[in-house]
Amino acid sequence: MADRYTINLDGSDVAFADGETLYEIAERHRKEVPTLCYDPRLEAFGACRLCVVELEGARNPVASCTTLATPGMTVRTGTDKVERYRKTLLELVASENREIDVDPLAGHASQELKALVDRYEARTGRFQGRQSGASREDDANPFILRDYDLCISCNRCVRVCAEREGDYAISVKGRGFDTQITTEFSGPLEDSDCTFCGQCVHTCPTGALADRKALRHADVPGEIEKTRTICPYCGVGCSVDIMTKDDRIVGVQPAMDGPANLGALCVKGQFAYDFVQHEERLKTPLVRGDDGVLRPASWDDALDRAAEGFRRVERKHGPAAIFGVASGRAPHEAAYAMQKLMRAGWGLNHIDNCSRA
Amino acid sequence: MSNPLEDMEKPDVIFCIGTNMTECHPVAATRLKRALAGGAKLIVADPRKIRLADISDVYLPLRVGSDVALLLGMGHVIVRDGLENTGFVEERTTNFEAVRDHLRQVDMGWVSEITGLPAADVERAARLYAGAERGALYYTLGITEHICGVDNVQSLCNLVLLTGHIGREGTGINPMRGQDNIQGAGDCGALPNNYAGFQPVDDPANQQKFKELYGREVSLERGMTKVTALERCGESVFGMIIDGENTLVSDPDRHHCERALKSLDHLVVIDIFLTETGELADVVLPATAWGETDGVCSNTERRVQRLRAAVPPAGESKPDWWIVSQIAQRLNIDGFEYESARDVFNELCAVSPIYNGLDWERIAEGEYHWPVPDKDHAGTPILHQGEFKNGRGILTVVSYRDPAETISAEYPVWLTTGRRLESYHTRTQTGRAQGIDYLLPEELLEIHPDDVATYGLEDGGWAKMASPRGEVIIRVRATDRSPPGTVFSSFAFDDVPVNVLTGSGYDPITHTAEMKVCPVRIEAAEAP
Amino acid sequence: MLHAFHERDGFVSEEAIGVVSQALCIPVADLYGTVTFYHHFAQHPPGRAVPRVCDGPVCRLFGSEAILGALRREGATPMPCSGRCDDCIPVLYGDRTLVGRSSATLEARPSPLPPPNPGGVTECVFGGIREPGRASFDGYRRTGGYAGLTSALRYGVPQDVVTVITDSGLAGRGGAGFPTGRKWQAVAEAPGEPKTIVCNADEGEPGCFKDRALLDHDPHAVIEGMIAAAYATGAARGFIYLRYEYPETMEILERAIREAEDADLLGENARGPGQPFHLLVRRGAGAYICGEETSLLNSLEGKHPFPRNRPPYPVTHGYEDLPTVVNNVETLASVGPILANGAEWYRGLGLLDHAGTKVISLSGDIARPGNYEVPLGLPLPTLLDDWAGGPGEGRTIQAVTMAGLSGGFLGPNELDVTLDEPGLRARGSFLGAGGVIVFDDTRDMVEVARQAMSFFAHESCGKCFPCRIGTTRLTERLAGDGGPSELAAWTEEITDIGDVMKSTSACGLGMAAPLITESLLRNFGDQVARHVDGGRE
Numbered sequence A: 001m002a003d004r005y006t007i008n009l010d011g012s013d014v015a016f017a018d019g020e021t022l023y024e025i026a027e028r029h030r031k032e033v034p035t036l037c038y039d040p041r042l043e044a045f046g047a048c049r050l051c052v053v054e055l056e057g058a059r060n061p062v063a064s065c066t067t068l069a070t071p072g073m074t075v076r077t078g079t080d081k082v083e084r085y086r087k088t089l090l091e092l093v094a095s096e097n098r099e100i101d102v103d104p105l106a107g108h109a110s111q112e113l114k115a116l117v118d119r120y121e122a123r124t125g126r127f128q129g130r131q132s133g134a135s136r137e138d139d140a141n142p143f144i145l146r147d148y149d150l151c152i153s154c155n156r157c158v159r160v161c162a163e164r165e166g167d168y169a170i171s172v173k174g175r176g177f178d179t180q181i182t183t184e185f186s187g188p189l190e191d192s193d194c195t196f197c198g199q200c201v202h203t204c205p206t207g208a209l210a211d212r213k214a215l216r217h218a219d220v221p222g223e224i225e226k227t228r229t230i231c232p233y234c235g236v237g238c239s240v241d242i243m244t245k246d247d248r249i250v251g252v253q254p255a256m257d258g259p260a261n262l263g264a265l266c267v268k269g270q271f272a273y274d275f276v277q278h279e280e281r282l283k284t285p286l287v288r289g290d291d292g293v294l295r296p297a298s299w300d301d302a303l304d305r306a307a308e309g310f311r312r313v314e315r316k317h318g319p320a321a322i323f324g325v326a327s328g329r330a331p332h333e334a335a336y337a338m339q340k341l342m343r344a345g346w347g348l349n350h351i352d353n354c355s356r357a
Numbered sequence B: 001m002s003n004p005l006e007d008m009e010k011p012d013v014i015f016c017i018g019t020n021m022t023e024c025h026p027v028a029a030t031r032l033k034r035a036l037a038g039g040a041k042l043i044v045a046d047p048r049k050i051r052l053a054d055i056s057d058v059y060l061p062l063r064v065g066s067d068v069a070l071l072l073g074m075g076h077v078i079v080r081d082g083l084e085n086t087g088f089v090e091e092r093t094t095n096f097e098a099v100r101d102h103l104r105q106v107d108m109g110w111v112s113e114i115t116g117l118p119a120a121d122v123e124r125a126a127r128l129y130a131g132a133e134r135g136a137l138y139y140t141l142g143i144t145e146h147i148c149g150v151d152n153v154q155s156l157c158n159l160v161l162l163t164g165h166i167g168r169e170g171t172g173i174n175p176m177r178g179q180d181n182i183q184g185a186g187d188c189g190a191l192p193n194n195y196a197g198f199q200p201v202d203d204p205a206n207q208q209k210f211k212e213l214y215g216r217e218v219s220l221e222r223g224m225t226k227v228t229a230l231e232r233c234g235e236s237v238f239g240m241i242i243d244g245e246n247t248l249v250s251d252p253d254r255h256h257c258e259r260a261l262k263s264l265d266h267l268v269v270i271d272i273f274l275t276e277t278g279e280l281a282d283v284v285l286p287a288t289a290w291g292e293t294d295g296v297c298s299n300t301e302r303r304v305q306r307l308r309a310a311v312p313p314a315g316e317s318k319p320d321w322w323i324v325s326q327i328a329q330r331l332n333i334d335g336f337e338y339e340s341a342r343d344v345f346n347e348l349c350a351v352s353p354i355y356n357g358l359d360w361e362r363i364a365e366g367e368y369h370w371p372v373p374d375k376d377h378a379g380t381p382i383l384h385q386g387e388f389k390n391g392r393g394i395l396t397v398v399s400y401r402d403p404a405e406t407i408s409a410e411y412p413v414w415l416t417t418g419r420r421l422e423s424y425h426t427r428t429q430t431g432r433a434q435g436i437d438y439l440l441p442e443e444l445l446e447i448h449p450d451d452v453a454t455y456g457l458e459d460g461g462w463a464k465m466a467s468p469r470g471e472v473i474i475r476v477r478a479t480d481r482s483p484p485g486t487v488f489s490s491f492a493f494d495d496v497p498v499n500v501l502t503g504s505g506y507d508p509i510t511h512t513a514e515m516k517v518c519p520v521r522i523e524a525a526e527a528p
Numbered sequence C: 001m002l003h004a005f006h007e008r009d010g011f012v013s014e015e016a017i018g019v020v021s022q023a024l025c026i027p028v029a030d031l032y033g034t035v036t037f038y039h040h041f042a043q044h045p046p047g048r049a050v051p052r053v054c055d056g057p058v059c060r061l062f063g064s065e066a067i068l069g070a071l072r073r074e075g076a077t078p079m080p081c082s083g084r085c086d087d088c089i090p091v092l093y094g095d096r097t098l099v100g101r102s103s104a105t106l107e108a109r110p111s112p113l114p115p116p117n118p119g120g121v122t123e124c125v126f127g128g129i130r131e132p133g134r135a136s137f138d139g140y141r142r143t144g145g146y147a148g149l150t151s152a153l154r155y156g157v158p159q160d161v162v163t164v165i166t167d168s169g170l171a172g173r174g175g176a177g178f179p180t181g182r183k184w185q186a187v188a189e190a191p192g193e194p195k196t197i198v199c200n201a202d203e204g205e206p207g208c209f210k211d212r213a214l215l216d217h218d219p220h221a222v223i224e225g226m227i228a229a230a231y232a233t234g235a236a237r238g239f240i241y242l243r244y245e246y247p248e249t250m251e252i253l254e255r256a257i258r259e260a261e262d263a264d265l266l267g268e269n270a271r272g273p274g275q276p277f278h279l280l281v282r283r284g285a286g287a288y289i290c291g292e293e294t295s296l297l298n299s300l301e302g303k304h305p306f307p308r309n310r311p312p313y314p315v316t317h318g319y320e321d322l323p324t325v326v327n328n329v330e331t332l333a334s335v336g337p338i339l340a341n342g343a344e345w346y347r348g349l350g351l352l353d354h355a356g357t358k359v360i361s362l363s364g365d366i367a368r369p370g371n372y373e374v375p376l377g378l379p380l381p382t383l384l385d386d387w388a389g390g391p392g393e394g395r396t397i398q399a400v401t402m403a404g405l406s407g408g409f410l411g412p413n414e415l416d417v418t419l420d421e422p423g424l425r426a427r428g429s430f431l432g433a434g435g436v437i438v439f440d441d442t443r444d445m446v447e448v449a450r451q452a453m454s455f456f457a458h459e460s461c462g463k464c465f466p467c468r469i470g471t472t473r474l475t476e477r478l479a480g481d482g483g484p485s486e487l488a489a490w491t492e493e494i495t496d497i498g499d500v501m502k503s504t505s506a507c508g509l510g511m512a513a514p515l516i517t518e519s520l521l522r523n524f525g526d527q528v529a530r531h532v533d534g535g536r537e
């Protein structure tokens, strides 16, 4: 019996919470309802219609992403009929784009269309015709590739920019098949309110908006590996995935489940990572010679020199002559070790960090 | 921050003072913008017409360094009109009467004169904030980087305590930390006055505790601040170890700083690049960088999170903790036999009450906000709920002081410094990122168009800017984001070392430098 | 506000967008995108001054291409059906409409009155429209107007009005046919103030021109209906959303509203002492989809005019997310007579068990085109042959459209229907807004279908995938560029696209468009076969 907060989902009664959509309930029960215009962080839009399900009593299938559950509904998520519609829709979508296969470095969600087209075996070549969208090759910014030949007008980018980033830098222009993602007056992103946060890139399900910087490494052989860590810049502490290929950092993607950022990043966290594997990195210890010049040295020599210097200062001027500055950029372990060195080493509290500047 | 970042979406009135959040903490700003989209009201106090000002309901373009006067004015309106939260004041604060009497005497005409703001705007801001159901306050270095930084913060505390906007969801007093782990450096005890976990060094009980832990008695006396240490270089300080900071470029009064470091007998610098500071060192030790290092950091909302290595270290570089431990072992100091970052962190958790409930494994997903006193504790996203740590919140009488230097005939323009979205601090990192130059190729001096005309400058041309401490040549950008009489630049570019000019004074308590205010003279110049 | 700039400058400049963006707090990028949505907003000079020639399905039959060719020198561009099919061909010059069958005979003249009812049946909405002076307040009053409203205001309570309308069986005349009384009841009961009444005068459906006639010749009837709706639901504000193509109507409406305000029927005390109802006219800017009620609401609010997701419906979350009635012009014009004559009277106007009447806009290959108010349930042949004089000399009727274009075609063997929703739905079509276009046996039905589909493709808002891509793919196939060259595969593609559009589109446009291809395949298989074969080299 259906009580106040249950619906019948594919034959079993399931409970739901007030305000839940059919899609959210189906997702919770792992129904694998396909979607393209859906991003759980955004208000449901209802454009792609892939998420349609059959609802008893309704003339047509309903978009599950925009339909709120009400008690007593009977819903079927995977009937032959809706599966057929989904396949036709995907064939239609495939017909409007230059290509389906994009490099995973393009962005976090960039494989969504490809994965669905494969799952529904929709590479049938049916429905050939005009292609929609025109790439903006003239937008020379170094971060975001705007290859709208691949755009399917799901509006996720526009919505993420408005709803999550709050910049309203992009919008949709024209209508019908001529719908096109645009900036104000169709200019380059640099002349818009865009802050190059990259959020649009990572919600794009087709790679139409792509991480141009990461794509430089598309030809590097090897599998992409992801390592979850925290952005090295400001104090917000956004979670990111560092993408590596064969020990080389090839890009950064926001962690959609990062507790502090929920998938957001800013231009620094998103794009300013090359310093790590920069050729100017210090690779060996340096020690100043008698001639006053800094020269590479072995760790043993350098550490001996470092320790010896402090011993000398202590002998000559006492422990109070030694001071330590810890970093606000290094991990806890660095700061902890540094303060312990000062306290356990010289019995004084001559330790500070760089927060005062 | 007293409240977590997610609370930024919940207030109905937000007061941002001295924080250019859209540029310095862009991702936090997105949450604030969501609150505004949901109908929250925004008050912005900042000398510059920053982006936040564009979306504010009340914008207060106060004169640089006049924050205390503004906050006194707001406090005055609150007590004058009886807008204080009487229940909260009675139950949870002390010293109300003294502060009330002090605030009552504040003259709004005087506030207006000092801040340059219409009194009506100050009143509006005060009523809006005091009348909020959930008022939240956010600030950054615009508040602390002054000789009166402590007064500023104290004034903000007064406002919060008067209105009771603390200890609840969507409220609080929320400093936004500038660096990824500056919060963590403090958590770990890298402070002259506190052991790890903010345990005061002048408390004998703590001295006893750490004597047992570190095998040696540590002085009950607070240590020097970095500012003091730099002042005493060559006099009483002769050895220094600096980890991951380009002191020379980031600290005020660069010439003084350089003299100080050069006068040391022994300087050890640990860093990932050979910085200007490293160039002065006797020994430079290469540290592993972000992305190469396992470790832990705390963000501005006190969330403790894991850093993970994704690639092998560059060259022979080593983690900072390893380097420090090696030096310690060579000095025969006990307790540095760590084998991994995990060992170090777990020791920290053991000695710090706010971390007692944590360990390396428990923080893997970043769910905890300290304090986490024991393993059964779920963490503390909101501080000061129901009770302050030390009982009652103390209201403090604060008075206004002029900045260390004020404008004069010789130096008629206020310079204020800050950060930009696209670059970070001294650009050791962002400066080496491909593409960032596309957005911000060089340092700019932002000047109001009227001043551009007054000083005979040209938009896009060059200016010489001088203070009593030095001068720089910098490119001019005309913009009405700067008010007339005040100019702005960041300190990100080494070829325009703006910090040769700053450094007129320090807060007497925290020794934070007055970076935000510095009188300068500007004139047209040739391209360098 | 954009209209103000468009009128002043003749186009919407970048500066204008900037100013409007600031004033209305709409981001520039969004506003820019929205401006590009409407085909009447020019972004460059000369813009508005350029003549726009109707190339709708009826005007095409009568030489719109020739006029377009002749006016090319002046930079003329085509526009979709602009609601003058009974007296074509309309050409829009800024705020003036000229009509004529050739460029030489273009002249300004008022839109035609409905012809006197040939069946002699009792009319509801056209009951008074032919009275001289009816468009003025005095003329309207003199001929019985505002009587129903005045007595309702004086002697009853709001619920009485809702009850009468419910009992009358009046259903929406804009296309969807939702019972009007139930709609008003829902708004009356919904929480949230202020409530709004919107009159949908977007009349974008090709082959429909009834709302123009009603507004031009009987504007007070619509205003009376709106005041009644406001009284019934407790609404304090109202809008008439008028399509861009009716500039003369704009003036008529504004005058009528002024008159009603002067008579205190509108304004602070419209619904009783201290109970205001204020009415404004808002102009569309050239987008069929803005007739869809949720898209219309977005347009009114200055947002991008995509349809909204439903539920929630406008009755609870309409204009500014508050309870809103959206009713068609004809629906509202029916209200006054119903209040005056009673629910039973209206019910009794229909035939069999159908309640009331419906205006049919009849045009195309027919002797006497025009607006005819028919009793619901009237046999179609009665209308076509007896009332309107049948097709031209020696011709036979090959097809008629229903619901303008949205109901697709009825073929030669399908004309024996009665004009009511159940009857037509049984034939896979629907009555909708009541546009009927007649095509005689000389017409190429594949070409007619192509024009119809390219209208839908042009007007698709582009939000949902099946419609955005589907309308374009169907148009390409009907035009012979693209698609399989083998009949079975061609038919399969058309059918699959149609199925998915009908079942999964987000609004009525995408659901209705494939009725064109469906009815084409059903009735004109031979013409289709020739078309597909002809496409083969």
Ligand SMILES: Cc1cc2nc3c(=O)[nH]c(=O)nc-3n(C[C@H](O)[C@H](O)[C@H](O)COP(=O)(O)O)c2cc1C
Pocket: C171, C172, C173, C174, C175, C176, C177, C178, C200, C201, C202, C203, C204, C205, C288, C289, C290, C291, C292, C293, C294, C326, C327, C328, C329, C331, C332, C507, C508, C509
């Ligand atoms: C694509 C589309 C276009 C529409 N255009 C109109 C229109 O021009 N005029 C109109 O009154 N209703 C139009 N409608 C119907 C409206 O959505 C709505 O049902 C109607 O305005 C309600 O009024 P009614 O109940 O009085 O008919 C359209 C619907 C769709 C799906």
Ligand code: SF4
Pocket: A157, A160, A161, A165, A167, A168, A169, A170, A193, A194, A195, A196, A197, A198, A199, A200, A201
């Ligand atoms: S990068 Fe960020 S600001 Fe720029 S368009 Fe994308 S989401 Fe908007």
Ligand code: SF4
Pocket: A150, A151, A152, A153, A154, A155, A156, A157, A158, A181, A200, A203, A204, A205, A206, A207, A208, A209
């Ligand atoms: S660019 Fe990407 S995210 Fe934006 S509408 Fe196109 S496919 Fe969707």
Ligand code: SF4
Pocket: C289, C307, C459, C460, C461, C462, C463, C464, C465, C467, C468, C505, C506, C507, C508, C509, C510, C511
């Ligand atoms: S069916 Fe067509 S017009 Fe309607 S929402 Fe979808 S794309 Fe827009």
Ligand code: FES
Pocket: A034, A035, A036, A037, A038, A045, A046, A047, A048, A049, A050, A051, A052, A063, A064, A065, A066
């Ligand atoms: S996910 Fe529901 S319509 Fe796209």
